[in-house]
Amino acid sequence: MENLIIEATKSSPSISLNAETRILTISGESYPENAAKFYASVVDWLHNFLLQSIPEQVTMNITLHYFNSSSSKVLMDIFEILDNAHAKGTPVTVNWRYHEENDTAIECGEEFKEEIERINFHMVEFSDEEI
């Protein structure tokens, strides 16, 4: 299966979905004009990837400095897809990465964590030195 790589723009994050390493990365800012359209290929890729249903660890690393409400909804849909895969035997871990001084990212991460039912959702702090 081909990997999906999307370069970051001013209003959309960089996306790297790697079928071999099973590491999925979303990083940057997310306020695309049409969030559903921007993330459609990500959602499609995820569906196809998870159809293979190999019971091996999948890790999603998310580092979003800013995201709009439409992006939040898409993220929740993505988490639901992962949650269902987890329930069917593919262990999934989501790492919500936030800068130590970004209180907003912490609070938003906590909300996502609450919404998720089964997958492992980790809050991962980083500082300036680790960028």
Next chain:
Amino acid sequence: MSLSDLFKKEYKIIRESKELLEREVFSDEKSAKHYKNLLGHNQKLFSQLRHLVKISDIQQNDLNHLNQQLIRLSQLDSLTGVPNRRRFEEELNREWRRHQRLGMPLSLIMIDIDHFKQYNDCYGHTAGDECLRKVAQTLSVAVNRAADFVARFGREEFICVLPQTEYQGALTVGKRLIDMIRLLNIPHKASGVADHVSISIGIATSAAPTSDHTIQEVLGAADRCLYDAKASGRNCLESVLL
């Protein structure tokens, strides 16, 4: 308002739907399953909505906070920390309209640091910046009534708005400003006026803002007085009552 209050109706609908399912009102198993499935989707959607609202609130609070910070910073002079000229103009227009309504006197004091260019040439720009900071802070302290207002007007120019202040009152404040800058005792060997940093002042008082002059004319009058003070040897004040 808590989220449970905000979504009172939705909670009720979900509760009633569950009760309906438990009461087994459906005629066949297929309908019941279909209904249960729909209810599950609704519950999920509702849960997402609640969290989306909270996330949105968190972000909006954050943006609002940043916006206020930005407004505050955009109104301050970054070097001296006193209000900048933009803020001064807003404040002056507001005060002028208020004084027109009240029919009260309003005074303006324009302040210029004497031979500041020479100060910079003699002591360097870092010392010049420090001098501006000290003068700005001293002026802010000297003009100390709650409604009084000091702003940076130009490179080495400051301006005070003295609401509800008559001509004599403005003169007293002007003299105090000159004294306080003198007491700062910042050495200025290139001055030629004094051996310390000094200021020149132009004062204009509008006795009755309801009369036919504009705020621009009061500002212009204060500027001309400042020019006169500089022409008559600096480290002094000139004033006019309009």
